[in-house]
Amino acid sequence: MALLSVKDLHTRYGTGRQVLRAVDGVSFDIERGETVGLVGESGCGKSTLGKTVLRLVPPAEGEIRLDGVDITRLGDRAMAPHRRRMQMIFQDPFGSLNPRQTIRTVLDTALKVHQQGDAGERRSRLQEIIARVGLPADSPDRYPHEFSGGQRQRIGIARALVLQPALIVCDEPVSALDVSIQAQILNLLVDLKRDLGLSYLFISHDLSVVRYFADRVLVMYLGRIVESASHATLWRDPRHPYTKALFAAVPSTDPTHKRTAPSIKGELTTTIASGCRFASRCPAATDRCRAEEPQLRSVGEGHHAACHYA
Amino acid sequence: MSTPDLTTPLPVTDLGNRAAPRKGRRLRAFARNPTFVAGVAILGIVVLLALFAGWLFPTDPQDMVGPPLLWPGDDAEFPLGTDSLGRNVLALLVHGARASLLVGISAAAIGLAIGMVVGSVAGFFGGWVDILLTRLIELFQTTPTFLLVVVIVAIREPSLQTIALAIGLASWPTVARLVRAQFRSLRESDFVVAARSLGYSRTRIIVQEILPNALPPVIVAASVMIANAILTEAGLSFLNMRDPNVVSWGGMIGDSRDQLRNAWFLTALPGAAIAATVLSLNLVGDGLNEILNPRSDP
Amino acid sequence: MNPIPVPLLEVDRLTVAFPGHVAVREASFAIAPAETLALVGESGCGKSVTAFSVMRLLPPNARVASGRILFDGNDLMTASRPEMRRLRGRHISLIQQEPMTSLNPVLSIGVQIGEVLRRHERLSRRATRARVVELLDLVKIPDAHRRIDDYPHNLSGGMRQRVMIAMAVACHPKLLIADEPTTALDVTTQAQVLDLLGDLRRELAMAVLLITHDLGVVAQWADRIAVMYAGRIVERASIVPFFARPMHPYSHGLLGARVDVDAEEHYLTDRLTEIPGSVGSAAGETGCSFAPRCPMVQPSCRLAPPPLLELADGRAVACPITAAQTGAPHGAAVG
Numbered sequence: 024m025a026l027l028s029v030k031d032l033h034t035r036y037g038t039g040r041q042v043l044r045a046v047d048g049v050s051f052d053i054e055r056g057e058t059v060g061l062v063g064e065s066g067c068g069k070s071t072l073g074k075t076v077l078r079l080v081p082p083a084e085g086e087i088r089l090d091g092v093d094i095t096r097l098g099d100r101a102m103a104p105h106r107r108r109m110q111m112i113f114q115d116p117f118g119s120l121n122p123r124q125t126i127r128t129v130l131d132t133a134l135k136v137h138q139q140g141d142a143g144e145r146r147s148r149l150q151e152i153i154a155r156v157g158l159p160a161d162s163p164d165r166y167p168h169e170f171s172g173g174q175r176q177r178i179g180i181a182r183a184l185v186l187q188p189a190l191i192v193c194d195e196p197v198s199a200l201d202v203s204i205q206a207q208i209l210n211l212l213v214d215l216k217r218d219l220g221l222s223y224l225f226i227s228h229d230l231s232v233v234r235y236f237a238d239r240v241l242v243m244y245l246g247r248i249v250e251s252a253s254h255a256t257l258w259r260d261p262r263h264p265y266t267k268a269l270f271a272a273v274p275s276t277d278p279t280h281k282r283t284a285p286s287i288k289g290e291l292t293t294t295i296a297s298g299c300r301f302a303s304r305c306p307a308a309t310d311r312c313r314a315e316e317p318q319l320r321s322v323g324e325g326h327h328a329a330c331h332y333a
Numbered sequence: 334m335s336t337p338d339l340t341t342p343l344p345v346t347d348l349g350n351r352a353a354p355r356k357g358r359r360l361r362a363f364a365r366n367p368t369f370v371a372g373v374a375i376l377g378i379v380v381l382l383a384l385f386a387g388w389l390f391p392t393d394p395q396d397m398v399g400p401p402l403l404w405p406g407d408d409a410e411f412p413l414g415t416d417s418l419g420r421n422v423l424a425l426l427v428h429g430a431r432a433s434l435l436v437g438i439s440a441a442a443i444g445l446a447i448g449m450v451v452g453s454v455a456g457f458f459g460g461w462v463d464i465l466l467t468r469l470i471e472l473f474q475t476t477p478t479f480l481l482v483v484v485i486v487a488i489r490e491p492s493l494q495t496i497a498l499a500i501g502l503a504s505w506p507t508v509a510r511l512v513r514a515q516f517r518s519l520r521e522s523d524f525v526v527a528a529r530s531l532g533y534s535r536t537r538i539i540v541q542e543i544l545p546n547a548l549p550p551v552i553v554a555a556s557v558m559i560a561n562a563i564l565t566e567a568g569l570s571f572l573n574m575r576d577p578n579v580v581s582w583g584g585m586i587g588d589s590r591d592q593l594r595n596a597w598f599l600t601a602l603p604g605a606a607i608a609a610t611v612l613s614l615n616l617v618g619d620g621l622n623e624i625l626n627p628r629s630d631p
Numbered sequence: 632m633n634p635i636p637v638p639l640l641e642v643d644r645l646t647v648a649f650p651g652h653v654a655v656r657e658a659s660f661a662i663a664p665a666e667t668l669a670l671v672g673e674s675g676c677g678k679s680v681t682a683f684s685v686m687r688l689l690p691p692n693a694r695v696a697s698g699r700i701l702f703d704g705n706d707l708m709t710a711s712r713p714e715m716r717r718l719r720g721r722h723i724s725l726i727q728q729e730p731m732t733s734l735n736p737v738l739s740i741g742v743q744i745g746e747v748l749r750r751h752e753r754l755s756r757r758a759t760r761a762r763v764v765e766l767l768d769l770v771k772i773p774d775a776h777r778r779i780d781d782y783p784h785n786l787s788g789g790m791r792q793r794v795m796i797a798m799a800v801a802c803h804p805k806l807l808i809a810d811e812p813t814t815a816l817d818v819t820t821q822a823q824v825l826d827l828l829g830d831l832r833r834e835l836a837m838a839v840l841l842i843t844h845d846l847g848v849v850a851q852w853a854d855r856i857a858v859m860y861a862g863r864i865v866e867r868a869s870i871v872p873f874f875a876r877p878m879h880p881y882s883h884g885l886l887g888a889r890v891d892v893d894a895e896e897h898y899l900t901d902r903l904t905e906i907p908g909s910v911g912s913a914a915g916e917t918g919c920s921f922a923p924r925c926p927m928v929q930p931s932c933r934l935a936p937p938p939l940l941e942l943a944d945g946r947a948v949a950c951p952i953t954a955a956q957t958g959a960p961h962g963a964a965v966g
Contacts, residue, residue: 058898064817064818064819064820065817074526077530079526079529079530099534099535102532103532104532106530106531106532107532109530110530110531111526111527111530113523113526113527114523115523118522118523118524119523119524119526119527120524121524121528121542121545121546122546123545123546124541132531132533132537132541133531136531136532136533136534136537137531137532171909171910171911172909173909174909179527182527182531186531201673201674201844201910202673202844202846202885202888202889203673203884203885203888203905203906203909203924204909205888205889205890206887206888206889206890206903206904206905206906207905207906207907209890209898209903210902210903210905213898213902228817228818229818229890230818230892231889231890231891231892232890234890234892234896234897235890235896235897235898235901235903236898254897255897268819269818269819270892271822272818272819272821272822273818273847273892274821274822274825274845274847274848274850274851274852275847275850275851275891275892275893276846276847276849276850276874276886276889276891276893277850277874277891277893278850278851278870278871278874279871280893281851287819288823290787290788290789290790290817290819290820
């Protein structure tokens with residue numbers, strides 16, 4: 024049984040005629056100890072998908088199972104015990120911490136709310152976690168503004184870890200950080216995963232980071248998954264034209280290896296016509312693509328793509 | 334080309350790691366801000382006079398104690414003179430500070446309490462609750478404040494309590510709008526999302542996560558609300574809608590209407606007291622706005 | 632690859648101070664006509680302040696403590712305000728990071744581009760409109776005739792950035808300063824916009840000062856690089872030798888810390904190279920600002936800030952230790 028199992032999930036924003044289908048029929052599983060990368064451009068719905076899975080945004084349709092338990096429609100009270108099992112790490116190390124709470128308050132409140140041990144046990148748990156994420160031992164009684172961006176991200180990680188979850192949704196955890204700090208945080212996340220047996224849903228627009236960090240990758244475009252494969256397969260043999268375009272657009276740090284492929288035209292729009300969502304930007308689109316929406320189908324061992332010609 | 338070394342060590346751009354306690358430093362920096370200090374000083378004097386009015390002038394300030402219409406300086410016993418009924422102007426002013434501050438603070442407290450509850454509920458829950466409460470706020474806001482106060486005071490007898498209640502009832506929509514806007518933006522902030530993902534209850538999220546961050550602009554607004562309430566009370570007293578047993582600055586101005594030409598100090602002195610108090614409250618509000626903004630650096 | 636004969640822009644030992652800290656220290660670099668120089672560094676390293684100094688658009692509390700900026704033979708530090716206004720937009724122009732806020736939301740894009748043209752050239756209304764359409768074509772905005780009356784909110788982020796570029800190149804400037812021009816854009820849009828900038832630069836023979844933190848962007852679109860750390864330029868080099876062999880330990884660390892899309896690295900088998908600590912560690916450092924984070928630090932590094940040493944082929948590095956090792960297998964020493 025998968026740790027997390029998502030079936031035909033839909034999330035919509037707005038009402039009446041102004042409905043935005045941010046997530047539009049997505050299914051995937053995350054196994055224990057697995058890191059699933061979710062990659063796509065801004066506005067593709069990847070962040071909404073992450074928040075829907077955590078039940079922070081209400082799902083419109085579909086099913087979310089955690090450890091086999093259907094949590095799709097649980098109320099606040101019934102959801103509370105499941106919240107401990109899955110946590111989130113945010114992109115913005117400034118906005119994701121309450122500026123008026125010390126680090127101790129942030130971490131201790133979580134433990135108190137979930138009735139984790141007495142004051143003494145909580146204190147030792149706190150010291151342990153502070154050390155685990157690489158923060159200085161005098162951190163607990165300081166406020167977020169006293170820390171640098173990288174350290175604040177460590178605080179965010181500590182908060183996500185304090186309840187000992189099984190799954191962590193990482194929403195662009197290193198995008199707001201400087202390159203020299205990104206590596207520190209990624210290495211920390213790798214260590215934590217290994218030591219604590221965590222599973223990650225790793226959301227990022229940065230293909231190079233996803234390639235490094237994920238076991239399996241989902242490529243998302245306009246609310247749908249257009250390709251999914253293990254990281255090695257995807258980079259060796261991308262099938263969907265959008266995946267190929269994404270790869271081609273990432274600038275290489277080898278200046279002797281100049282980009283040759285022309286960039287794809289257009290930009291992500293939110294209007295969905297009939298047929299394939301990518302057809303308007305696809306260099307290989309045919310009449311069939313504009314008429315008939317391709318479904319995600321198997322194109323190899325553990326490799327799926329939603330393209331008629333994949 | 335070689336670079337000559339800069340021997341003086343200059344601090345580089347430090348993006349974090351400020352271990353120094355910032356709050357203390359900020360307060361000290363603002364202690365040097367002259368307008369804020371002036372505001373606090375004036376307000377402090379007014380508050381002290383109000384607190385010790387009974388000790389400074391133990392007799393009833395409404396008693397006739399001397400000849401009428403003594404000018405300031407005429408008699409050392411009445412440094413600010415006497416009014417047409419022979420009452421000590423200084424004693425009236427000091428006791429009047431009591432009434433003005435009392436009305437100002439209690440009206441602001443009533444307005445804040447209603448406004449914060451309505452605003453936080455509307456902002457946090459959104460949806461139809463928000464639509465309903467927003468309509469209510471708009472209803473109150475489109476009614477002219479002063480008129481509303483006059484009507485309420487006219488219905489009941491004009492005691493200090495009624496006046497404070499009326500002003501409070503008329504002033505809460507400003508607070509409600511402010512708090513609602515704060516809650517709406519804070520509700521979506523990442524740290525509140527994080528609190529939800531940690532399974533915190535709604536009450537905890539409102540009280541512990543959102544409210545402390547929503548308060549600073551409310552505190553600033555509160556100082557201006559006290560000032561406005563003092564002004565409204567003065568206006569009401571001037572229109573004779575006042576508690577006849579209590580001295581207030583507005584009442585002093587109202588009483589001295591007829592002496593405006595021959596004894597202008599009788600209106601000028603309470604007027605100056607009102608102006609100074611309102612100004613000091615505004616200065617304190619501005620200063621607090623700077624101090625309470627976590628992103629502003631002194 | 633040789634040192635530039637007659638630079639278009641020469642920044643000479645520029646130091647810019649803010650109350651409480653020095654943002655740029657003794658920065659020196661030059662750009663030849665039609666060349667792209669990338670100024671690279673992390674947030675707060677002083678790269679944007681350097682660029683704004685060239686435009687003389689520093690915030691009021693900033694002060695140029697020392698240094699000269701020569702543009703096309705003119706000293707910009709002593710130029711009068713009217714002279715600067717004539718230069719800005721006409722000979723030097725700027726593209727900023729956020730196309731959302733850089734455009735005026737209540738004016739159509741045609742009006743905004745036209746305004747730049749008419750400020751510097753005497754043009755009739757009709758001629759202006761024709762030039763604006765030409766410019767929109769030039770930046771590859773489809774249906775320029777129709778788009779000219781659109782407002783910024785009708786356009787996507789990438790399109791807005793194209794409009795910004797059209798405004799910047801309207802008067803065929805000799806130097807374009809691009810401050811993180813694609814940071815706010817998606818990767819596919821970034822490629823489109825940078826390809827466009829590359830084409831324009833060739834067509835208009837324009838020099839570009841490209842400010843970025845993305846080494847991939849540098850490798851693909853720049854000719855030379857200047858790396859900044861804590862207000863100082865620590866390395867200058869041409870692109871190919873730089874990426875083949877970064878010399879300053881910080882440059883080396885940056886390249887190592889970056890996950891390269893071409894590298895077959897995966898977390899199960901490879902660990903990313905970290906640069907320990909953060910820029911904040913340099914506070915109070917009397918010597919090299921990078922010393923607290925440097926894997927090769929020597930006691931001598933802590934004494935005085937190392938000068939930028941000029942090496943062969945226009946290369947320069949502010950690290951006497953790696954400069955002395957030129958020719959030695961450097962990667963192993965840092966690795």
